[in-house]
Amino acid sequence: MALLTFARRLQRSHHSPLLLPALLHSHQFCSFSLAFRRTLSIPSQTSKFSSLHFFSTTTLNDPFALAPPATRTRDPQESVLLETLKRVAHVDSEAQALACLDESGINANSNLVYSLIWELREVWRLAYLAFNWGHKWGSVDEKVCELMVWVLGGCRKFNIAWCLIRDMHKSNNNTRRAMLVMIDRYAAANDPGKAIWTFHVMDKFRITPDEEAFLFLLNSLCEHGNVEEAEEFMLVSKKLFPLETEGFNIILNGWCNIFVDVFEAKRIWREMSKCCITPNATSYTHMISCFSKVGNLFDSMRLYDEMKKRGWVPGLKVYNSLVYVLTSENCFNEALKVLEKMKAMGLQPDCATYNSMILPLCEAKRLDEARNILATMTAEKHNPTVETYHAFLEGVGYEGTIEVFNRMRIAGLGPNGDTFVLVLGKFFKLEQPENALKIWTEMEQYEVVPNSAHYRLLVEGLASCGLLMKAKEYYAEMKSFGFLDDPKLMKLLKEPAxxxxxxxxxxxxxxxxxxxxxxxxxxxxxxxxxxxxxxxxxxxxxxxxxxxxxxxxxxxxxxxxxxxxxx
Incomplete structure (x- = not known):
């Protein structure tokens, strides 16, 4: 068991963005381009965030629900300030930089400062300069402070983030959400010890570390891959926070949907029984999702039957998992029957349901059937999502990729940053660095600004393909934009090819x-x-x-x- 734990930690600490799901070989785009003809005239609505996963997992209500400025009224003066901030990035002093911002003649307000920080979230120095400019004019509220803490934590500038929290505390502002942000950022930085420590010091800021904060800590640890630490902390804290189904469900979600580790998921399931914790509908949903993702049709159906016998009503996520595993295991006709059964029960399939069929069909190169499902999807008034296009992207070459990009733009669905991560990873996995570099040059055309994840993926991919000099050029470009050094990439670039x-x-x-x-x-x-x-x-x-x-x-x-x- 100790060996398995050690191996899993190594895998987590050395995670590579190149380790994407198995991608298909390129096909001619004409084989499926007709699939989207019926969708171009249908107006689309984009969600606030997009995900690469087709199965959404049950999580807690995040006390820090980040609202990107795209959902707010955009200030036309924002672009002027962004250009000014980038221009004064290398001035001698902060006072001089703030003076340049004042000379723009633009009045600061909290919404404008929030938008500036969000746009500059990958370059913490400029974001912090925008924050100080807003603070100078009294245009910083709690939400702006919380976002700044999130940006600093994401860039591992925790000392500055703690200074902001202390200033908020001295100003009698509520620091609860800011503390939860710190917990999440420590977990994202793979530092579960500091995340737990932050939970313990909440009372020093006159904040009670209650059950909601406890569950938020467990969820943050699991969402960022620290499932073992979350489970251990839950067990050692059982005197203060008794073991309950909700806590176990968070751990179960980590093993089932983050790591997709059937062995550990089964162990937690048995542990719940030992602790006399009765699984609920969410518990069964997680387990069925896990079994479906690994192609275990038998156990997926077995738990589905057991769930109904115990009086729990399967929800849409359960049926989406069943549709996925049936399609993956070459039981497409049975998946269609499940789809009809859902409709007969009054449970309307959603976009995730159809995507759960389209993805495995595209992976199996059954594009004709995938196009038929797409046609059914649009006929049912469900517009294709980003995930729908991502599924078809996996089976095309460079020309087909550009065509899908154009269709995504027409549909108002991007392509976004996640799309380029997927495509870059695909071409590097296929050892086609020349196509990856072509895709990189297309990012500007589609108004996608490369972030640190894109640069890391590009540099590592080029180095892995033997293009060490090209990788060094892009790594230097990455640092010139203010992104942090990556020790793994530095080591990779120093070694001979x-x-x-x-x-x-x-x-x-x-x-x-x-x-x-x-x-x-x-x-x-x-x-x-x-x-x-x-x-x-x-x-x-x-x-x-x-x-x-x-x-x-x-x-x-x-x-x-x-x-x-x-x-």
């Missing part, structure tokens, strides 16, 4: 293995290179009608090996 040499060695070995058999019969010359090249397996080199092993084709092979001597 072993990947390229390994591929060359592989090509040499394949060339030697593929030499015609007749050459072996005409003249055989064996040469063991393991003594001179300890890093290489013993290889037999075969020559042809040569008095010396260093003539003819062997000489070319040895020349290639000589170039690879330093490995």
């Amino acid at each position: 072993h990947g390229g040499k390994d591929k060359q060695k592989q090509r040499v070995e394949e060339a030697m293995r593929d030499r015609p058999n007749k050459l072996r019969k005409e003249g055989q010359v064996g040469l063991n290179l393991s003594a001179d090249y300890p890093g290489m397996h013993s290889i037999s080199l075969w020559g042809c009608n040569c008095k010396s092993p260093f003539t003819g084709g062997v000489r070319l092979v040895l020349f290639e090996l000589f170039k690879l001597r330093q490995f």
Whole structure:
């Protein structure tokens, strides 16, 4: 058990954005372009946030429900201030920078300051400068302070964030939400110890660490991959916060929907029984979701039947999971029957329901059936979502990707930052860095500003494909925009590009293995290179009608090996 825990922590700490779900090989876009013809004339409504997941999980009501400025009335003067902030980013003093902002003649207000901080959330220095400008003119309220704490925490500037919280406390402002933001940011920074410590020091700011804050802590830890720490803290705190179904459901959600670890999910299920905790509908929903994601059709249906026998009414998420696993396991007709059953029960399928069928169909390259589901989806007055387009993106090449991007723009659905993360990861996984670089140049056309995640994905992908110099160029560009150094990328860029040499060695070995058999019969010359090249397996080199092993084709092979001597 200890070994499994250690391995899981290593996996979490070395997570790579390149480790995306298995992507499909490219296909001609014409094979499915007709799928979207019926959708272009339908107006779309975008949600506040988009996700790469088709299954939404049951989570607590976030006390810090971040409202992006896109949902507010945009100030036309915002762009002027943004340009001014970027222009004064490298001035000698903060006072001089604030003076330049004052010279713009724009009056500060809380909404404007909030919008500026949000737009600059990836560059904490400029965001903090906008905050100080608003503070100078008394245009900073609690929401602005909380957003600034969130930005600083996201950039790991926790000391400055704590200074803001102390200032809020001295000004008799309510710091509860700001403290919860700190808990979430510590969890996101993979520092569960500091997140738990923040929970314990809430009382020093005259805030009671009540059950709501306790459950929020557990949820934040799980959402950011610290499920083991959340479970341990829940168990050691059972005297103050008795074990209940809601707490176990948070842990269950972590194993079922964050890690999708069936082994751990089953263990928590058994632990609930040992602690006399009765599973509720949410518990069954999480377990069915977990089994469906790993393609376990039998246990998904078994828990579905058990859920109904115990009096719990399966909700839409349960049926979405069943539709997904049935489609994934080549039971498409049965999935359609479940769809009809939902309608007969008065449970109307939503976009996630249809996406749950479209995704596995696209993964299985069954694009005709995916187009039919898309047609049904639009006929039922359900507009395609970002996830719908993402599903079709996985099966196309560069030209098809651009076509889908254009259709997303017409539908008012992006493409957004998540879309480019998905596409960049796909092309790097297919070892097509040239297409990834083409996609990178398209980001500006679609008004998507690269953030730190995009740069990290690009740099790591280029380095992994052997384009070390190009990776260094983009890493320097990343730092020039104020993004933090990434120790993993720095180490990757300092190391020699072993990947390229390994591929060359592989090509040499394949060339030697593929030499015609007749050459072996005409003249055989064996040469063991393991003594001179300890890093290489013993290889037999075969020559042809040569008095010396260093003539003819062997000489070319040895020349290639000589170039690879330093490995």
